[in-house]
Amino acid sequence: MRFLARSLGLFLAAAAFVAVVVDGTRSIADNRLVFLPVRSVWLWLSPKSFEHMRNWVEASLSGFVWNNLASPLLGLPFALLLVLICALLFWLGRPPASRIGYVSHL
Numbered sequence: 001m002r003f004l005a006r007s008l009g010l011f012l013a014a015a016a017f018v019a020v021v022v023d024g025t026r027s028i029a030d031n032r033l034v035f036l037p038v039r040s041v042w043l044w045l046s047p048k049s050f051e052h053m054r055n056w057v058e059a060s061l062s063g064f065v066w067n068n069l070a071s072p073l074l075g076l077p078f079a080l081l082l083v084l085i086c087a088l089l090f091w092l093g094r095p096p097a098s099r100i101g102y103v104s105h106l
Helices: 002-031 039-047 048-061 062-073 078-093
Strands: none
Touching: 002 078, 039 048, 039 062, 039 078, 048 062
């Protein structure tokens, strides 16, 4: 399981690097800071699931949660989301701590 988490984390780290390079290239070409938000990627991949999630959040929780919590989070850079997920997977896939130096019985 650790191998799978670290492998997926490494794949997402490479994807985050690509996203940073693409955002950097767009920023240089536009002569201003440009990044690809999570919302745009989600709408590009699956617009139906985005609308389904929006309707579910507004119906189950409230429109306040969608407008004030989910919407700003979906405006974050996609590369940042990939880095955060990558860090979580690396943390989950870390090797167990060494037991040397710990007293296991008294």
